[in-house]
Amino acid sequence: MAANHVPAPLVAVRGVSKVYRRGRQRVEVLHHVELDIPQGDFLALMGPSGSGKSTLLNMVAGLDLPTDGSISVAGRRIDRMSAAELARWRASHVGFVFQFYNLMPALSARKNVELPLLLTRLPAARRRRHAAIALALVGLQDRAGHKPGELSGGQQQRVAIARAIVSDPTLIVCDEPTGDLDRHSAEEVLGLLQRLNRQHGKTIIMVTHDPKAAEFARRILHLDKGTLVEQSPP
Amino acid sequence: MKFLPLLLAGLLRKKTRTLLTLLSVAAAFALFGMLDAVRVAFNAPQTVTGIDRMVVASRFSIIQPLPYSALNRIQAVPGVRSVTYANWFGGVYQDPKNFFPNIAVEPASYLQMYPEIVLPRDQRRAFLGTRTGAIVGASLARRFGWKVGDKIPLQATIFPRAQGDNLWVFDLVGIFHASVPELKGVEQQMLFRYDYFDEGRQFGHGTVGWYIVRVDDPAHADRVAKAIDRMYANSADETKTESEREFQLSFAKQIGDIGLIVSAIMGAVFFTLLLLTGNTMAQSIRERIPELGVLKTIGFSNRAVLLLVLGESVLLLVLGGLGGLLLARVTLPVLGAATSGQLALAMATRSWWLGLGLMVLIGLFVGLPPALRAMRLSIVDALAGH
Numbered sequence: 062m063a064a065n066h067v068p069a070p071l072v073a074v075r076g077v078s079k080v081y082r083r084g085r086q087r088v089e090v091l092h093h094v095e096l097d098i099p100q101g102d103f104l105a106l107m108g109p110s111g112s113g114k115s116t117l118l119n120m121v122a123g124l125d126l127p128t129d130g131s132i133s134v135a136g137r138r139i140d141r142m143s144a145a146e147l148a149r150w151r152a153s154h155v156g157f158v159f160q161f162y163n164l165m166p167a168l169s170a171r172k173n174v175e176l177p178l179l180l181t182r183l184p185a186a187r188r189r190r191h192a193a194i195a196l197a198l199v200g201l202q203d204r205a206g207h208k209p210g211e212l213s214g215g216q217q218q219r220v221a222i223a224r225a226i227v228s229d230p231t232l233i234v235c236d237e238p239t240g241d242l243d244r245h246s247a248e249e250v251l252g253l254l255q256r257l258n259r260q261h262g263k264t265i266i267m268v269t270h271d272p273k274a275a276e277f278a279r280r281i282l283h284l285d286k287g288t289l290v291e292q293s294p295p
Numbered sequence: 296m297k298f299l300p301l302l303l304a305g306l307l308r309k310k311t312r313t314l315l316t317l318l319s320v321a322a323a324f325a326l327f328g329m330l331d332a333v334r335v336a337f338n339a340p341q342t343v344t345g346i347d348r349m350v351v352a353s354r355f356s357i358i359q360p361l362p363y364s365a366l367n368r369i370q371a372v373p374g375v376r377s378v379t380y381a382n383w384f385g386g387v388y389q390d391p392k393n394f395f396p397n398i399a400v401e402p403a404s405y406l407q408m409y410p411e412i413v414l415p416r417d418q419r420r421a422f423l424g425t426r427t428g429a430i431v432g433a434s435l436a437r438r439f440g441w442k443v444g445d446k447i448p449l450q451a452t453i454f455p456r457a458q459g460d461n462l463w464v465f466d467l468v469g470i471f472h473a474s475v476p477e478l479k480g481v482e483q484q485m486l487f488r489y490d491y492f493d494e495g496r497q498f499g500h501g502t503v504g505w506y507i508v509r510v511d512d513p514a515h516a517d518r519v520a521k522a523i524d525r526m527y528a529n530s531a532d533e534t535k536t537e538s539e540r541e542f543q544l545s546f547a548k549q550i551g552d553i554g555l556i557v558s559a560i561m562g563a564v565f566f567t568l569l570l571l572t573g574n575t576m577a578q579s580i581r582e583r584i585p586e587l588g589v590l591k592t593i594g595f596s597n598r599a600v601l602l603l604v605l606g607e608s609v610l611l612l613v614l615g616g617l618g619g620l621l622l623a624r625v626t627l628p629v630l631g632a633a634t635s636g637q638l639a640l641a642m643a644t645r646s647w648w649l650g651l652g653l654m655v656l657i658g659l660f661v662g663l664p665p666a667l668r669a670m671r672l673s674i675v676d677a678l679a680g681h
Binding site: 125152 | 297298300301303304305307308585586588589590591592593594595596597598599674675678
């Protein structure tokens with residue numbers, strides 16, 4: 062029996078549709094999407110603008126709710142959670158990396174990394190220690206006191222990655238993480254994400270336009286007009 | 296406490312704007328601190344207990360004179376050590392804007408009653424011996440460049456002369472100083488002789504503006520005050536015996552309800568402050584919508600974001616407000632000294648608490664609209680900067 066046991070996917074997307082209304086117009090962004098993401102996967106979501114890849118990412122990360130269908134992460138139905146439950150769930154289960162880094166400009170790198178930990182009961186000393194470890198993991202331990210404006214784009218994105226991993230989330234979601242970076246910085250960031258996936262077992266979902274960026278993932282999934290059109294096996 | 300760096304980060308995002316807003320808040324609360332101290336000084340209940348000098352004036356109005364005949368009766372009240380009297384003249388020197396207190400007094404008893412008026416011996420003798428003589432405080436003499444020997448013409452505004460004109464001429468025979476710096480305000484006064492004034496005026500002969508009484512023991516002040524007022528109860532000249540300070544305040548209150556004036560000014564100041572800080576907070580939150588979206592993304596609940604924005608608004612008001620109140624705290628003793636100690640201007644504990652309450656209240660009030668907006672932000676829209 063045990064040999065036939067197939068582990069449940071970390072993320073299970075079942076028949077998910079998303080419809081927006083613009084005035085009287087009904088826009089279906091996602092159409093009955095079915096997707097499994099196993100633990101330890103590094104998935105690249107690709108597709109043209111408006112294909113629904115960011116919408117799918119937002120829903121898997123608990124930022125938005127599907128109009129129809131269900132989304133389970135680690136066995137929990139996040140589409141049934143209230144706004145407050147989702148906020149708590151995101152705080153402990155999801156790390157986010159954005160295209161434009163979205164760091165707090167007046168806070169140092171360390172304080173930015175500490176932000177998710179403010180929602181925990183960790184004492185200040187342990188928050189500082191966790192932030193220092195996360196910054197060391199992204200190679201920026203010597204820049205902890207610098208503010209975002211004093212760092213390059215690549216360094217800022219690495220701080221954002223440190224912020225995403227500091228609370229040891231179940232899932233890391235990245236929306237165009239290299240969209241604002243030069244090729245060299247982009248490769249550094251992608252290499253870092255790959256290392257987090259391969260060496261630390263982090264499950265990563267990344268939306269990207271860039272085929273070269275997608276090559277760093279374990280598998281690539283294409284969306285077009287709200288439907289999965291192509292999937293390379295994990 | 297752990298969210299404090301986040302609140303400060305919000306405020307420090309636009310340093311110049313925050314600094315200017317803080318200065319505006321500080322200015323408003325400095326004004327509040329000073330005006331509230333004035334209001335408290337004017338409205339504080341006064342008692343004669345423990346003081347040795349009191350003023351006896353008409354119970355109905357300080358412009359209502361008392362009969363000169365009261366002098367002996369007051370002097371006879373047990374516990375009264377000495378009595379003198381004075382009359383407000385209200386004269387103007389050259390121009391109505393040259394206002395200063397000018398008072399008709401009985402020279403010998405008045406100078407004895409007010410040892411803080413320090414006059415050189417020869418000038419004192421000249422004052423006692425010259426019917427048209429007048430003495431002025433050193434500050435007043437400096438203000439108009441007067442020196443002993445000058446003739447000082449005053450235009451009467453209340454008391455015309457018996458001859459029908461309003462021009463009273465006095466011989467300046469002395470210039471006095473205050474014995475202590477706290478009473479420097481007395482140097483703004485001009486004193487001249489009551490007998491010259493009473494004989495020369497067209498009406499009101501045989502009356503005085505008020506009596507000043509010194510008691511033999513401050514512990515008896517209350518009893519003496521009640522005895523004097525009882526003596527004139529139900530007469531045409533009912534009296535009110537009170538502390539000198541309260542008497543001075545009654546004088547100032549003639550211009551209107553000080554409490555109402557002060558409250559109206561503070562109301563206008565805080566209304567302006569509401570508009571200013573409200574606009575600053577709204578603008579600040581508008582610019583930070585993506586940042587608020589990020590906070591929500593990483594797990595800050597809607598309620599937490601609401602509280603963060605409210606906290607930031609309250610922090611802005613409290614930082615600026617405390618700065619303003621501290622400024623008022625430092626400035627008030629200087630202003631108080633300028634009134635010769637007649638107005639005890641100091642920040643009362645109540646003013647600190649009232650100020651703090653106002654800071655929190657205004658902070659919550661101006662922070663609420665942007666906080667509600669921040670709370671209702673959809674994460675997806677916020678991240679897109681909408």
